[in-house]
Structures are given as C-alpha cells and as structure tokens.
Amino acid sequence: MTINKLKKLFIYHFLVIILMSNSFVLGQSKKNQSYQQKGSFSKISKTAYRSNSEVAGKLNTAKTLFKTEPEKALDLVHDALLIAIKENFIKDEADAYKLLGEFNYKLNEYNLSYKNYGKAIAIYQKQSYPIYAIYYDIGKSAEMLKDYQNASTYFTKYLKLTKNKSDKNAQVKAHLALGDTYLKWKELKGAKHHYTEALNIEKKRNNKQGIVIANLKLGEVEEARNNDKQAIQYYRSSQNTAKQINDDKAVNQAYSNISNIYENQRNVDEGIEINQEALNYNQQRNNQNEIAQSNINLANFYLQDNNEQEAIKSLENSIQIAEQTGDIEKKTQATQVLSEAYNKSGLDRQAEEKYKEYLILEDSLYKMRARQLANQNKKGELLENAQNKLSLLEKDKELSEKTIELLQQEKLISEQFISQQKIITYSLIAGIIILIVTAFLVYRSNKAKNKANQLLVLKSLRAQMNPHFIFNALNSVNSFISKSDERAANRYLADFSRLMRDVMENSQQDFISLAKEIAILEMYLKLEHHRFKDKFEYSFEVDESINAEEFFIPPMLIQPYIENAVWHGLRYKKEKGFLAVSIQQLKNTIIVKVIDDGIGRKKSQELKTENQKAQKSTGIKNIDSRLKIISDIYKAKLDVKINDIEPSGTEVTVIINQEFNDR
DSSP: OOHHHHHHHHHHHHHHHHHHHTHHHHOOOSSOOOHHHHSHHHHHHHHOOOOHHHHHHHHHHHHHHTTTOHHHHHHHHHHHHHHHHHHTOHHHHHHHHHHHHHHHHHTTOHHHHHHHHHHHHHHHHHTTOOOOHHHHHHHHHHHHTTOHHHHHHHHHHHHHHHHHHTOHHHHHHHHHHHHHHHHHTTOHHHHHHHHHHHHHHHHHTTOHHHHHHHHHHHHHHHHHTTOHHHHHHHHHHHHHHHHHTTOHHHHHHHHHHHHHHHHHHTOHHHHHHHHHHHHHHHHHHTOHHHHHHHHHHHHHHHHHTTOHHHHHHHHHHHHHHHHHHTOHHHHHHHHHHHHHHHHHTTOHHHHHHHHHHHHHHHHHHHHHHHHHHHHHHHHHHHHHHHHHHHHHHHHHHHOOHHHHHHHHHHTTOOHHHHHHHHHHHHHHHHHHHHHHHHHHHHHHHHHHHHHHHHHHHHHHHHHHHHHHHHHHHHHHHHHHHHTTOHHHHHHHHHHHHHHHHHHHHHTTSSOEEHHHHHHHHHHHHHHHHHHOTTTEEEEEEEOTTOOTTTOEEOTTSSHHHHHHIIIIIITTOSSOEEEEEEEEEETTEEEEEEEEOSSHHHHHHHHSOHHHHTSOOHHHHHHHHHHHHHHHHHOOOEEEEEEEOSSSOEEEEEEEEGGGGGO
C-alpha cells in the first residue's frame, strides 16, 4: 500500500461526502458526468445574469425587507451572492457577505455573523478595497461570542482608522467598544483608559449625551473595582448631565446602579434615600414604569429595615401602576415581594392570596416568554435554511471538473484495498481503547493512593494541634498559680478540663457541627478573657438564622485565629482592647469574622524575639495545611482572608461554603 494510494483514498472519501450532500444540485446523469454542463452553475447560466446593478438592487431590496420578511431578504442576498460568484463580481460578493453578517447578527447568530464578516474582510483585503466600519461589526460579533481577544484586535483596528479619518463620532464609538470589551474581560485598567478617552473627546466638543454615557461606563468600572465611592460620583455626574438634556433613561440607569451598590453594601438608609429620590424624580416626570420600579426597590430596602408597612404601601402603588401600564413583569415582581411582606408582617391570609396571584402572573409571564422564544426559534430556522443554501453555494464554487474526474478514477480502487484499510482502522481503534482503559486504571489507582496519603497527613495535623492548644492553656493556669490566685486557678482548671474534653473528642473527627465549634469558642473566649481581663473585652455574635446543628465544619478551624488575636494583638496593647467574633450566614455561605483592635501584625512582628521570628504560628500553619488538604479531598471551598485595620488591628474573615453539608 503506497502513500499515494492512501492520499487518493482520503480524497475519494472526502469528495463522496461532499457530493452526497449536494447531489440534488449536481444533477449528474449516468451517461454524462460533466459538472459544468449539468451543475448548479449551468442552471444560472440559462438566465445569463451579467449586471452589477442587478446584484446591488437585490442587496438594497433585502435591506428594506429584512425587518418584515427576513426569509425573503435572506433569499435575495443568496441570489445576489450566486450572481456575484458566477459573474466574478468580487466587490459585490464581499458586499453580500457583509450584509449577510449584519442579518446574522440581528438574528443573534453571532457565530455565523463573525464567519460571514470574516469572508467579506478577506475579499476586501485581497482586492485592496477600503475597509472601515466592518472592523467594528466583526468586533461586536466576537464580543458577543466572548472572544475578547479578537474583539479587542478588531476594535483597535477600527480605532486606528477613525483617527486617520479624524472622525470624532467613530473614535468615541471605538473607545466605548474597547472599554466594553475590556470590562467584560475583567481588564479594568484598559476599560478605564478607553472610557476616559471617550469622556475627554465628548467634553472637548461639549457633547452632553456622550458625557452621560462615558460617565456611566466609568462608574461601572469603579464598581467592578469595588471602589463604590468613586463609582457613585461617576453615576451622579452622569445623572446631572442627563437631567440637563432630559435623558430620563440615563437618569434612571444611574439611580438603579447606585441603588445596587447600596444593596450590595447592605446600606439600608442610603438605599431608601436614593430610591425615594428616584421616585420623586419620576413622579415629577410622570415616568410610570420607573415609578413602579422605584416602589419595588424601596420596598426591598424597607423589608431589610423591618418596616413592613412602608414596604406594603410601596408595593401596592407599584402593582396599581403596573396594571395601568400593562407591565406584567413588574406586576409579577411586585406581587411576589408583597406576598413576602405580608408574610413577614404576620398577615398569613393576605400573603397566601398574593402568592397565588403571583403564581398566576408567573404562568402568564412564562407563556409570553415561550411565545417570544418560539418566534426566535422560527427566525433561527429561517437562518439555518438560508445558511444551508449558502453552504451549498460555496461548495459549488469550490468544486471543479478536475475534482469530478478524480472521483471517477478513484472509484476503480479494489475491494481488497478497502478491506485492508478497514482491518488497519479497527486495529488502531482497538489499540487506542486499550491505551485509554490502561491510562484510566493507572490514574484511578494513583488518585486513590494520593487521597489515602492526604488523609494520613490530615490526621497528623489534627494530632499536632491539640498539644499546641494545651500548651497555651496551661500557660494560663500557671499564670494564676504564680499570682497565688488559687480560686481563679481552680475555676480556670474546671472550665479548662471541660474544654479539653470537647476538643479531644472533636479532634478525632474530620468534621463537627457548627454548634459544637461555637460551644468550644465560647468556652475558649471565656477562659482567655478571665486571664486577660485588663487587656480586652469581647463580643461573640451568632446569626440566629443559622441551623448550627446541621452545618458541619472542620474542628478547631476558627480558634487559632482568635488565639492569634489575643496573644499577638491584644496582649501587647497598652490600653484595653476589644475583640469581636461574629458568625453570619449569607445565602449558602457561612462567614466568620475575627476582628481585633490590637497592635497589628506589623507591630507584633517587631516585638518578637529572633527565635520567635524564625517560627511560624503552629496553629495558623496547621490550619493552612488542613484547609488545602480538605479542599483537595472533599472538593469543598474554604477561603481565609487576613487584612490589616488602620490605624491598628487585624481582621480575619473565614468563608465556609455549605458544600461541606453534601460531603
């Protein structure tokens, strides 16, 4: 079997597949295999299209018809494309691909849009035709496909061309497009640069509408950087300019963005204030839809503030307006929140009635969205049919008489050769399957061994933590004895013995209930405070909504951070300090915060001896190792963040996901 034969066989199979999919356009008879005489191009030749103006006319008609008759518009584009290919009208062919890309984009088929714009660009570049706006169009398609690398490349090319033409409108458009791409790409520095460039251009030519947009975009960047104060300033600046030009949409966008910031901050007072301001503004402007939305936003903040009566009043107003305007989405949203407000107020009957009403509205909304989806799917089917026609057309263009001749020659390949190739193919497949199975078994074996080793290390780390904890606690007992405070020492030892019993029991387990961990922490804090009464006061708060008995965490997870706060932060403080420990639940996450106003990590490091500096805290070091191993074994997420507090102090945040409950 020669290499040439293998090549020929490959070509044979490839061509068979193509011709099977296009057999109805080839129209080849048994007696005459000539592609040129009976192919689809021969059908077009009967009509003898020769005019560029006819192609342009079809494309212009397609543009006019697309909104009302998209299928007919697509057919016109394909007819024009067929003529352009047959008659070798190169620019018309590129124009047809460009228009097809526009239609694809409007039908939300961004992959096809990107592909057809690319074909148009390739032809324009090959023939040295001028390219300008198409770089922006293909960049938008890439952006919608989340291909931010290519999107930024095309937008940059577009920006360069706009600068060469001194087109300020297009420059702003390019900067905003690049800013949007970088913002979605999480490249916030680049996003801010381009939005700022757009803002500077608009300020120089005093284009207030452009200033409004650029400031809104810059606010989004600062919000993404968690710089809420600066974000609000940009939103306010955009809002003030929008009011000057009566751009209510931009004004309300700014209100919405600021409200979202306060909601994320859980800043109820500011949230109520900004939404009340929005409500007053829209009432003055008689913006009914926005009045309804402002009432819903206000109600959410009132509920957070436990002011159910005001929330109910706002929601009833919102529902009334939504009914008048026929806005079923806002009515559904307001009805759901109103049901929650009634329930929170103890009005069970009203809550149940509103919830039933909400279910009816939600069903109507679902049906409406289903109809919209059906319409979209119908457009998608039209586009699919059109694209199939285009694919056939492109394949017709690529096939030639030599290809058909090659097909006829290769049909003479013997059955023996085909049989041999099948044997080789099946042998290769069998070999690949054996390799895959072997690799999988080796991988599974190594994974099991690795997990067993990690479990041994985890048990070792737990065993190391108990002696460390006991050593620090016995130091406290020794302190009382040295002060001849026998009663305090006895009381301390009694509490300490109870604590040690719980710690020793829990240390044998990978996970314990949050309730047990809280009990240990309360006892530990009590003991440390008993010893260092003159050094600090403390608070220990637990979110009442947490089901501590059913939530499980690794034992001795939080205690080392409290110990660090006392021994390395508060103990060395001259005046009396404060230690705050809180356990809160946010959705499916438990957040533990340990905050002290001690001397801080930097000052504590300076006070350490050379020997202490050479040793890292055993408790913290072990916790870090345990967290890593637990995350690897149980695929659960544990995050620990340690931040310094100005002017002094330390904040430790332990974030525990409820995935542990499903371990």
